Amino acid sequence: MTDSAYAWFEREQRERGIDMTQVKARLNALKIETPSWGYADQGTRFQTFKKAGAARTVQEKLEDAAMVHRLTGACPNVAIHIPWDHTEDYGKLAADAKSLGIGIGAVNPNLFQEHDYMLGSVTHHEPEVRRRAVEHLLDCVDIARATGSDALSLWFADGTNYPGQGDIRQRKAWMEESLREMYRALDPGMRMLIEYKFFEPAFYHTDLADWGMAYNLALKLGPQAEVLVDTGHHPQGTNIEHIVAYLLDEGRLGGFHFNARKYADDDLIVGSANPYELFLIFSQIVLAENDSANPLVQRTAGRIAYMIDQSHNIEAKVPAMIRSVMNVQTQYAKALLINWNALAEAQQAGDVLEAEAAVRDAFEQNVTPLLHAVREEAGLPADPMRAFKTSGYAERIVSARSSAVNAR
Ligand code: PSV
Ligand code: MN
Ligand code: MN
Numbered sequence: 001m002t003d004s005a006y007a008w009f010e011r012e013q014r015e016r017g018i019d020m021t022q023v024k025a026r027l028n029a030l031k032i033e034t035p036s037w038g039y040a041d042q043g044t045r046f047q048t049f050k051k052a053g054a055a056r057t058v059q060e061k062l063e064d065a066a067m068v069h070r071l072t073g074a075c076p077n078v079a080i081h082i083p084w085d086h087t088e089d090y091g092k093l094a095a096d097a098k099s100l101g102i103g104i105g106a107v108n109p110n111l112f113q114e115h116d117y118m119l120g121s122v123t124h125h126e127p128e129v130r131r132r133a134v135e136h137l138l139d140c141v142d143i144a145r146a147t148g149s150d151a152l153s154l155w156f157a158d159g160t161n162y163p164g165q166g167d168i169r170q171r172k173a174w175m176e177e178s179l180r181e182m183y184r185a186l187d188p189g190m191r192m193l194i195e196y197k198f199f200e201p202a203f204y205h206t207d208l209a210d211w212g213m214a215y216n217l218a219l220k221l222g223p224q225a226e227v228l229v230d231t232g233h234h235p236q237g238t239n240i241e242h243i244v245a246y247l248l249d250e251g252r253l254g255g256f257h258f259n260a261r262k263y264a265d266d267d268l269i270v271g272s273a274n275p276y277e278l279f280l281i282f283s284q285i286v287l288a289e290n291d292s293a294n295p296l297v298q299r300t301a302g303r304i305a306y307m308i309d310q311s312h313n314i315e316a317k318v319p320a321m322i323r324s325v326m327n328v329q330t331q332y333a334k335a336l337l338i339n340w341n342a343l344a345e346a347q348q349a350g351d352v353l354e355a356e357a358a359v360r361d362a363f364e365q366n367v368t369p370l371l372h373a374v375r376e377e378a379g380l381p382a383d384p385m386r387a388f389k390t391s392g393y394a395e396r397i398v399s400a401r402s403s404a405v406n407a408r
Contacts, residue, residue: 159202226254
């Protein structure tokens with residue numbers, strides 16, 4: 001992209017009434033956490049297609065995450081999943097990450113892969129199983145402390161498959177009791193991000209099925225508990241940006257797990273199937289960031305934990321992560337180009353078509369010159385995908401990781 005392409009773009013945007021200095025500063029400030037599990041061989045319940053060069057150890061996952069950060073400048077932290085990323089020395093894990101130029105992000109306790117948890121973890125009917133699950137949650141708080149992480153990301157597979165299988169209200173009480181014990185163990189600066197999912201692996205009921213349940217629980221626990229919106233965890237047709245706006249307004253939007261979905265929890269590359277949805281989510285966030293009259297909303301928007309939660313099964317993992325980060329940047333950039341004055345005027349005049357056009361017009365802008373300019377000004381490759389292709393990294397990891405060590 002040439003300088004003149006950006007100069008032309010900037011002139012156009014100024015004419016549209018957009019403050020480009022602010023847009024660039026906000027784009028630079030966008031940080032997106034990548035998931036350690038996105039670098040290892042992980043597939044679907046049907047098949048995991050082994051990828052030559054996929055990370056086999058925690059160290060290799062860190063290396064891949066660091067590579068994504070080097071090329072994008074936008075991913076300084078990597079989320080970990082315990083026990084997938086179990087190690088004897090978490091201080092060393094943090095030091096290893098640091099030496100690669102990144103840090104440890106959200107700690108995700110895994111309570112869904114052990115036989116004991118077949119009928120639930122924190123909502124299991126046997127107190128011993130619940131105890132074990134809570135101990136794991138408490139261990140994860142220690143791990144967060146040891147790694148310098150300030151976020152615990154909670155997702156529970158807990159639920160039932162058949163009517164009558166469990167006492168729904170009793171399980172609700174156990175969920176609250178377990179999370180309260182964990183909440184009490186948090187350090188003051190730590191955040192508990194509560195994820196919900198309406199189905200899968202439980203199909204009759206999930207103990208935390210939707211944002212309302214997660215929000216209610218967060219409210220009961222206290223201000224360090226917030227809701228995590230995984231974009232793949234809603235029924236078809238759900239208006240996710242509405243949920244986002246609502247949670248922002250209540251000061252309880254903690255973060256996102258970004259991915260794309262078409263039919264279920266597909267975990268595909270964010271922004272690939274429905275970029276407009278992602279743009280509309282960001283438009284609510286930008287509006288909240290701008291809301292200087294409402295400090296709670298502004299503060300909440302300013303501390304959202306943006307995280308990717310994807311499982312790349314048929315695509316090469318590191319470039320898939322780079323593409324995901326770029327897709328998020330693209331939609332945020334577009335949302336920053338909404339002319340809010342024009343929108344407010346149209347709303348005030350009750351002009352439905354003009355209001356809709358004010359939003360859509362931003363989505364239809366080509367932000368490639370802007371993103372190239374922002375990256376180049378930060379000393380980054382204008383096109384991180386292309387930079388990855390020519391870096392030789394893919395070839396290096398294929399030859400370096402040819403032995404059969406499994407990361408999980
Ligand atoms: C579950 O579908 C989920 O979205 C949770 O965030 C898990 O931690 C993650 O995927 C990985 O299985
Ligand atoms: Mn998730
Ligand atoms: Mn999911």
